[in-house]
Amino acid sequence: MTDFDYIIVGAGSAGSVLAARLSESGTARVLLLEAGDAEPLPLMAVPPAWPALEGTSANWGGHSVPQTAAGDRTVSVPRGRALGGSSTINAMSFMRGHPSSYHGWSYDDLLPYFKRNENLSGIADRDPAIRGMHGPLRVGPAVTRHPLSTAFLEAVTEVGRPVVRDYSSGLREGFGWADLSIADGRRSDAATAYLLPAKDRANLDIRTGVLVHRLLFAGERCTGVEYRAGDGPLTTASAAREVVVSAGAIGSPQLLMLSGIGPAADLRRHGIPVRADVPAVGRNLQDHPLSGVVYEAARTVPPAANNHGEVQGAVRSRDGLDGPDLQIMMVDVPLRRDGLDGPELDRGYTIGVSVMTPHSRGSVRLADARPGSTPLVDPGYYTAPEDLEAMVRGLRIARELGDTTALKDWRSREAQPGDRDLYEYARDNLRPYNHFAGTCRMGDDPGSVVDGELRVRGVTGLRVVDASVMPSLPSGNTNATVYAIAERASDLIAGSGA
Ligand SMILES: Cc1cc2nc3c(=O)[nH]c(=O)nc-3n(C[C@H](O)[C@H](O)[C@H](O)COP(=O)(O)OP(=O)(O)OC[C@H]3O[C@@H](n4cnc5c(N)ncnc54)[C@H](O)[C@@H]3O)c2cc1C
Numbered sequence: 001m002t003d004f005d006y007i008i009v010g011a012g013s014a015g016s017v018l019a020a021r022l023s024e025s026g027t028a029r030v031l032l033l034e035a036g037d038a039e040p041l042p043l044m045a046v047p048p049a050w051p052a053l054e055g056t057s058a059n060w061g062g063h064s065v066p067q068t069a070a071g072d073r074t075v076s077v078p079r080g081r082a083l084g085g086s087s088t089i090n091a092m093s094f095m096r097g098h099p100s101s102y103h104g105w106s107y108d109d110l111l112p113y114f115k116r117n118e119n120l121s122g123i124a125d126r127d128p129a130i131r132g133m134h135g136p137l138r139v140g141p142a143v144t145r146h147p148l149s150t151a152f153l154e155a156v157t158e159v160g161r162p163v164v165r166d167y168s169s170g171l172r173e174g175f176g177w178a179d180l181s182i183a184d185g186r187r188s189d190a191a192t193a194y195l196l197p198a199k200d201r202a203n204l205d206i207r208t209g210v211l212v213h214r215l216l217f218a219g220e221r222c223t224g225v226e227y228r229a230g231d232g233p234l235t236t237a238s239a240a241r242e243v244v245v246s247a248g249a250i251g252s253p254q255l256l257m258l259s260g261i262g263p264a265a266d267l268r269r270h271g272i273p274v275r276a277d278v279p280a281v282g283r284n285l286q287d288h289p290l291s292g293v294v295y296e297a298a299r300t301v302p303p304a305a306n307n308h309g310e311v312q313g314a315v316r317s318r319d320g321l322d323g324p325d326l327q328i329m330m331v332d333v334p335l336r337r338d339g340l341d342g343p344e345l346d347r348g349y350t351i352g353v354s355v356m357t358p359h360s361r362g363s364v365r366l367a368d369a370r371p372g373s374t375p376l377v378d379p380g381y382y383t384a385p386e387d388l389e390a391m392v393r394g395l396r397i398a399r400e401l402g403d404t405t406a407l408k409d410w411r412s413r414e415a416q417p418g419d420r421d422l423y424e425y426a427r428d429n430l431r432p433y434n435h436f437a438g439t440c441r442m443g444d445d446p447g448s449v450v451d452g453e454l455r456v457r458g459v460t461g462l463r464v465v466d467a468s469v470m471p472s473l474p475s476g477n478t479n480a481t482v483y484a485i486a487e488r489a490s491d492l493i494a495g496s497g498a
Pocket residue numbers: 009010011012013014015033034035036078079080081082083084085086087089090091092093094095210211212213246247248249251252255433434435436465466467468476477478479480482
């Protein structure tokens with residue numbers, strides 16, 4: 001007799017959706033295992049406080065390896081460790097990418113699932129044909145608007161760029177009020193939207209403070225997991241149907257490798273017996289590089305009520321592209337890397353720029369064979385020179401917007417980059433956008449980690465469902481796409497009879 005039908009590793013954006021959907025029928029026995037704590041931190045509910053969450057127990061912490069094409073500095077690699085995972089510490093921008101940026105599962109494949117996740121009822125200008133009105137996650141644009149966001153949209157019009165409705169659909173190019181995963185002034189996250197309503201189901205067992213050490217196998221079949229709660233003994237749990245790994249773009253490849261699924265030579269080097277030689281595990285790591293033009297304000301910038309990024313734009317850096325490759329946004333704080341000169345928090349603002357279809361690829365590799373170790377994370381920022389080119393073009397667009405009459409009353413001076421060379425500046429003032437993805441890539445080719453139904457190659461009874469399965473990043477912030485991937489995966493899993 002097995003303990004459960006499904007075991008889900010990781011209660012993040014994806015794992016929370018899966019746990020709620022797979023237990024919905026009341027029959028399948030579901031175990032959800034999460035390393036983080038059961039109780040949310042009070043700060044999680046306070047949207048403008050989100051940057052402070054990086055310094056709390058809800059972040060796994062850790063840094064990248066030195067970024068050779070970006071000043072040889074390391075960058076922080078935040079990722080959530082809590083019920084709700086990264087959705088509880090993220091910046092709450094909520095949007096889809098442009099259809100041209102979806103590979104593997106297309107925008108149209110995901111459309112019903114984007115809609116199933118979100119709840120925009122009561123929000124004007126949202127078309128129910130393409131947006132969800134009844135999903136568990138409440139989202140919508142800023143209710144209390146920051147005056148810098150309003151002035152920025154006037155700047156957009158002044159330079160002749162389009163202002164669009166429903167920017168977050170991913171279908172519109174131009175600037176607009178982005179949807180935020182904020183409702184009634186509080187964060188909406190995977191835990192509150194999916195787990196809270198499901199947690200008392202008799203067939204759903206949620207265990208927190210639990211680190212999964214490895215996956216267990218009988219022959220080729222994944223039969224369960226080995227885990228430890230705090231300092232307690234190693235414990236096992238078995239699954240009659242499937243184990244689903246939803247440990248995120250860093251945690252999922254790490255757990256596969258610790259379980260013997262990955263590049264054989266690397267695994268042997270760490271003394272891990274090889275179960276399946278899948279060289280692509282941990283490869284193809286991607287993030288959107290983030291920079292921007294930082295201004296010293298002519299007056300005190302009022303405190304934000306939302307996430308510091310209410311208005312955003314999807315822009316093409318040049319002709320001949322399939323879709324927008326830049327995101328340009330008003331950030332109501334002076335955003336820059338640690339140590340870089342600039343104004344105090346309430347005396348500056350930023351026109352942020354991110355490259356949304358990066359060509360650079362990096363990796364996640366094991367540092368050692370201990371579960372819970374921080375792996376070697378290399379996002380490989382700017383290793384593809386075209387990403388740096390796109391960033392520099394974006395900085396020029398940001399500067400044009402920043403120099404407008406619409407922002408004259410706010411602007412004292414350009415604090416960064418000032419008279420610095422834009423290429424040197426872009427490499428120096430690089431921040432992670434924390435949209436890590438791609439390390440368990442989905443594909444039809446034998447070189448991919450999971451197939452088109454997210455089943456891990458080389459074994460049975462095992463899927464990966466989270467940001468790691470994306471072959472490439474969508475040209476929008478990732479959370480909405482992760483939710484949609486998990487919603488679709490829950491249908492595949494429930495319908496597979498595996
Ligand atoms: C600081 C920050 C800001 C961001 N801002 C935005 C934003 O504004 N908009 C947006 O769209 N996206 C944003 N993102 C990205 C977005 O939140 C993520 O892409 C998304 O949440 C990833 O979901 P996931 O399910 O793949 O992983 P996660 O949500 O990270 O979930 C993985 C879960 O697995 C658990 N876990 C891992 N390993 C183990 C193990 N061995 N045993 C047990 N549990 C384990 C983790 O604790 C975690 O809870 C941000 C991310 C961060 C970190």
